[in-house]
Amino acid sequence: MKKIRLLDILACALLFCGAAQAQAAKVAVDTAARVLPCTTYLIATYDEKGRPDAAVIDRAGIAETASGNNMIFYISVVPTRQTAKNIEASGAFTVNVMNAGVVGKGDYCGEVSAASDGGYFDKFAVTGLKIEKSETVNAPVLTECPVTLECRLLGTRDFDGGRHRMYLGEVLGYRLEAAAPEGDKTKGAEQYDPVKSNAVVYFAGSAEHSGYYKLSAPYGRSGAMYRQKYPDGGGLEPKPSGK
DSSP: OHHHHHHHHHHHHHHHHHHHHHHHSOOOOOTTOOOOOBOOEEEEEEOTTSOEEEEEEOSEEEEEEOGGGOEEEEEEEOTTSHHHHHHHHHSEEEEEEOBTTTHHHHHHHHHSOSEETTEEOOHHHHHOOOEEEOSSSSSEEETTSSEEEEEEEEEEEEEGGGTEEEEEEEEEEEEEOTTSBOSOGGGTTTTBOTTTTTBEEEEOSSSTTOEEEEOOSOOOOTTTHHHHHOTTGGGSOOOOOOO
16 A cells, blocks of 8 residues: 555656646747736826826837937837827927826826817826926926936837837936935936835736736845856856946
8 A cells, every 4th residue: 555655646746747847838829918027107298288198108118328318218109099199299208107106096097098079188187196397398297206207209110000109209307206216316317216116017918917016125136146146156257248
């Protein structure tokens, strides 16, 4: 009996290992699926009548850091959306980074259109989001968001036969919540602390656990993680990446 039980245990162990290997294997999925974690931004604009709007955009990022320390930032929007129409009318937009305290209001702005039966729907009256006019571009600043980039429209590029449009903006103003930097306050952007700011990230998709995630604690700093794994440098001292 003992031998049979031992064989049963070994068989179960092999089945478990096989199942674990099967779970670790990769499978082909639709190429349109997006599983990359990203920052979600509230893109704030004025329409042709100067009325404010804000919408959640997650197809966005840094295109280039140009000379003179001016960043080039891009967002991609369906051209029929009100945000796209506003950018083309005003030539500007602001990129507002949400934190955990704003994400509920921002999510509402992402689900509701400012254009209602040809009229105007005031999302700010519902959410209570506070805004002020940018000092550098013709777009509103969402004062509750810890980070705001104020962008002047440089140009556009169409994709998929014009069904999606990328907007490139030169960052003329960069605002940080006063309490967000940690350490040297004169180097605010470099000293931005995402945990202190209650930053959130976003996973797109329809899975049960897709959506917004709050950052609870840092996992490790760039340049330090590999030293934990390879204390001796892996036998070779790596060359600086030039970041």
